[in-house]
Amino acid sequence: MRPAVAPVALALFAAAALSALAGCGNASHAGGDMLVAGADMAMPENCPSDLPPACPTPEPSWDGGVQALIDAKCVVCHQAGGLAFDKPFTDYTKVYASRGVMLDQVYSCYMPPPDAGQLDPSERQELLGWFVCGSPNN
Numbered sequence: 001m002r003p004a005v006a007p008v009a010l011a012l013f014a015a016a017a018l019s020a021l022a023g024c025g026n027a028s029h030a031g032g033d034m035l036v037a038g039a040d041m042a043m044p045e046n047c048p049s050d051l052p053p054a055c056p057t058p059e060p061s062w063d064g065g066v067q068a069l070i071d072a073k074c075v076v077c078h079q080a081g082g083l084a085f086d087k088p089f090t091d092y093t094k095v096y097a098s099r100g101v102m103l104d105q106v107y108s109c110y111m112p113p114p115d116a117g118q119l120d121p122s123e124r125q126e127l128l129g130w131f132v133c134g135s136p137n138n
Contacts, residue, residue, distance in 0.1 A: 106131075
């Protein structure tokens with residue numbers, strides 16, 4: 001069983017669910033849409049249950065690592081000319097606007113996709129921690 005999530009993370013999960021209901025659905029990544037975990041989609045068996053229960057200390061920083069991580073692991077597809085060009089993650093504003101879906105996708109191990117290079121445990125913790133902290137522009 002997955003642990004209870006912090007209030008900020010819960011709000012972000014709710015935003016991801018609303019996004020799914022609004023039509024983001026269970027489309028394939030190759031079609032340009034991100035997968036949104038739904039009741040009919042099973043999480044990968046090896047997906048860790050590692051969402052931080054609260055904002056970690058020190059707080060992950062956009063300028064101090066999160067931006068570089070997203071640039072390295074996400075922007076390859078999430079930019080003009082990429083497979084997910086319609087959901088660009090090329091700057092803080094665009095990432096912040098997608099933070100709920102991104103949290104859902106990373107925590108559920110749907111993103112990055114297997115062929116795009118997975119996050120190592122420290123990268124995963126940095127990114128999930130940043131989401132739990134409210135995705136600050138710091």
